Amino acid sequence: MNNDSETKILIIDDQEGIRQLLREVFKDSGYSIFTAANGKEALEIASSEKPQLAMLDMKLPGMTGIQILEQLKKTNPDLKVIMMTAYGDAQTVNKAIGLGAICCMFKPFDIFEVKSRVNEILLERQHDCCLS
Amino acid sequence: MWEEREAVMRRSSKIVSNPKPQPDYSFITDKGHKVIITSQDSITLNETVSTYKVETTRIKSSEEPQQAVVINIEEDWCQKDSQRQCMEKLSLAGEIAAGTLHEIKNPLTSIQGFVQLIENSFDENDSRRHYTRIITGEIERLNRLLTSFMVFAKPHPAKVDSNSINVLIEDVFPLIESKASMNSVAIVKELDNTLPDIMFDKEQLKQVIINISNNAIDAMEDSGGKLYIKTSDGNNGYLKIDIQDTGKGIQPSLIPNLFKPFNSTKKDGLGLGLSISKRIMESHSGYIKVDTKPGEGTRFQVFLPKNKVVT
Numbered sequence: 526m527n528n529d530s531e532t533k534i535l536i537i538d539d540q541e542g543i544r545q546l547l548r549e550v551f552k553d554s555g556y557s558i559f560t561a562a563n564g565k566e567a568l569e570i571a572s573s574e575k576p577q578l579a580m581l582d583m584k585l586p587g588m589t590g591i592q593i594l595e596q597l598k599k600t601n602p603d604l605k606v607i608m609m610t611a612y613g614d615a616q617t618v619n620k621a622i623g624l625g626a627i628c629c630m631f632k633p634f635d636i637f638e639v640k641s642r643v644n645e646i647l648l649e650r651q652h653d654c655c656l657s
Numbered sequence: 658m659w660e661e662r663e664a665v666m667r668r669s670s671k672i673v674s675n676p677k678p679q680p681d682y683s684f685i686t687d688k689g690h691k692v693i694i695t696s697q698d699s700i701t702l703n704e705t706v707s708t709y710k711v712e713t714t715r716i717k718s719s720e721e722p723q724q725a726v727v728i729n730i731e732e733d734w735c736q737k738d739s740q741r742q743c744m745e746k747l748s749l750a751g752e753i754a755a756g757t758l759h760e761i762k763n764p765l766t767s768i769q770g771f772v773q774l775i776e777n778s779f780d781e782n783d784s785r786r787h788y789t790r791i792i793t794g795e796i797e798r799l800n801r802l803l804t805s806f807m808v809f810a811k812p813h814p815a816k817v818d819s820n821s822i823n824v825l826i827e828d829v830f831p832l833i834e835s836k837a838s839m840n841s842v843a844i845v846k847e848l849d850n851t852l853p854d855i856m857f858d859k860e861q862l863k864q865v866i867i868n869i870s871n872n873a874i875d876a877m878e879d880s881g882g883k884l885y886i887k888t889s890d891g892n893n894g895y896l897k898i899d900i901q902d903t904g905k906g907i908q909p910s911l912i913p914n915l916f917k918p919f920n921s922t923k924k925d926g927l928g929l930g931l932s933i934s935k936r937i938m939e940s941h942s943g944y945i946k947v948d949t950k951p952g953e954g955t956r957f958q959v960f961l962p963k964n965k966v967v968t
Contacts, residue, residue: 540763540766542764542767543766545767546767546770546771546774549770584759611759611760612759632762632763632765632766633766633769633770633796634766634770635769636770637777
C-alpha cells in the first residue's frame, strides 16, 4: 500500500476549490496527491501515507494550521511543510517558520510559481520560498 | 449624605444645592447609571467597566445663599457611552470585514489558478489568451483592493520599537523617489540630526509617510514642483515631520472629509490612504495637521509623541 519510491504530497485546505486546483496543478508531475479538509483527516493520511511534502492552510475548521503543523512535525520531523494563508499575518507566519515550516505562500498565488517551488523543495534545491 | 433640597433632573443636568463637602452622594440617572459625587468639584460616574470624571459648575441661588452644583453629566455620559458603543461596533465591523475579505481570497485563488490552467491549455497564438489575461489582470486588481481594505479594516498590530524619524525618512526616500522623478518633482530633505529616537512602528509610519508623499506628488503631477520633507522638534512634546508640496492645494469643500475612508478625488483612488494614516497616528497617540492653500500647495504635519524616549 505504501510505495516508498513515489513522492507524495498532502494538500490540507478546507476549500474544495483550492484542493481541486492543486490536484490539477500537480496532475502530470508524477507526484501522488492526497487531500484533506481538516486536521483530523490530515493526520490520518500523514500517518498512513507518509508524504514527503505537505501544503497546509493556516485557517481550518477545528485544529488550526499551526496546531496541525506541530502534530505533523512531531510524528514526521522530516516532512517538508509549506504553509498557505490568505491573511498574510506576519506573526503567525513567523510562528509557523519557527515550528519548522519551510515557507509560506500567500493567497492568491501563481500556480506555476507554486509548482516550480514545490519541485525545488522536493529536490532540496531551495528552502526559502515566500510567494506573494 | 448631602441634602437634596433642590435636585432637578433635566435632560442633561442635575442640580444639587448645598453641596457641603460631605461623604459621597449618589443618585441614579434616568438612564439607570449610578452617579457618585465624590467632591464639590467633580463627580464620578461608575459603570461596570469605566469610571468617568465630569466637571461641575457651582452656582449661587438668590433663594439659597449657599452654593449649588450643576452636574452636567448626561450629555457627557451619553457622548462617552455612544463613543464606546461606536468603538465596539467599529471594532466588530472591522473583524467581520477582515474575515470576509480573507474568505474572498480563497475563491479568488481558485479562480486565478484555474484561469491560468485554461490559458495554459490554449496554443501560444490562440486569441482567447487575450481574454484569460484580462481575467488575470482583473483578479490582480481585486486582490490589491482586498489587501488595501484588509489593512483598513484591521490594521496589523503595531510593533513599536525605538526608531529615528530621520532614518524613517531615509528609508522611505527610495520608495517615493521614482514616482517623484516621473512627475518632475524634486524632493528637498531637511532633517534635524539632533532629534532623539522615539518609540513607533516603523512599517506603519512608513505607510503614513508614503501615503502623504504620494498624495503630494499626485497634487503636482501636471505641473511638477517641489516636495519638502522636514523633521524637527514640534516643541509641544512631539517630534514633527512636515511634508509640503507646491501643488494645486486642496479645495476647502474637501477638507471636512479629508480623513474619511473611501473619499478620493483620484481616478483610481480607493480613498483609504489618509484614513489609514490617521488611524495609524492615533494608535501612536500622535496626530496629523493639514494646512492648504488652493493654487499654492499643501503641508501635512505628522506629530509623534516624544514621551517614550529611549536613551
